[in-house]
Amino acid sequence: MKKAISILVLIISIVSCNSEKKHNPLEGTWRLISAETTEKDSTFSTFNPKTKMIKIINETHFAFFNHDLNNGKDSTNAVFFGGGGKYTLKDSIYTENLEYFNNRQWENGKFEFTVKIKNDTLTQKGIEKVEKLGINRIITEKYVREK
Numbered sequence: 001m002k003k004a005i006s007i008l009v010l011i012i013s014i015v016s017c018n019s020e021k022k023h024n025p026l027e028g029t030w031r032l033i034s035a036e037t038t039e040k041d042s043t044f045s046t047f048n049p050k051t052k053m054i055k056i057i058n059e060t061h062f063a064f065f066n067h068d069l070n071n072g073k074d075s076t077n078a079v080f081f082g083g084g085g086k087y088t089l090k091d092s093i094y095t096e097n098l099e100y101f102n103n104r105q106w107e108n109g110k111f112e113f114t115v116k117i118k119n120d121t122l123t124q125k126g127i128e129k130v131e132k133l134g135i136n137r138i139i140t141e142k143y144v145r146e147k
Contacts, residue, residue, distance in 0.1 A: 025117050026089060030055045030143035032066075033121075037128075038138040046139075051079050055143060062087045062096055092116065094124060105133055120145040 032053040035046045053066035063084030072078040083106070085099030094115040101107050113126030125140040 024057075024059065024089065026057045026094065026115065026122070027059065028057060029146040030057070030122050031146050032141060033144050034142040036140050038140075039136075048079075050077065054146065057087070060086055089115075106130055 032047070032055070036043055037046045050070070051066050051068050053064060055062060055064040061084060063082065065082040066079060068074075068077060068079040070077065072080065081102050083098055083101030085097045087097065088095045092114050094113045096111045096113070098106055098109045098111065109130055111126060111128055113124040115122060115124045117123075122143040122145070123140065124143075125138065127136070128139050129136045
């Protein structure tokens, strides 16, 4: 009986050591390097080189922060916004559930993107739609992984 229990403990130990968690390639910190928007028949860049935006993704949540590079000293060009919430990832479909945002009218929005990672670059493309604000556009954002 002692031998059977010892073998069972050994098998459980081996199985638990080998059950590695699948790595999520989205996890990490990403810096925005380009952004464009398509509304109706017009596509234009929305990337502002005078700001820095990062997106942080962990196992269950995402957060993004954007601020001007002048430390807010020029009040006419001072920028700060941030938001976050939970997300889901199924194959290449990444869906953000925006729970927090400094523009409260965006909160509780659900935004679905197709994501692709090539080397250290993350590209996400999808529809940004907020009916109460009259927003309905396609956005494409490219991020590079922060080291």
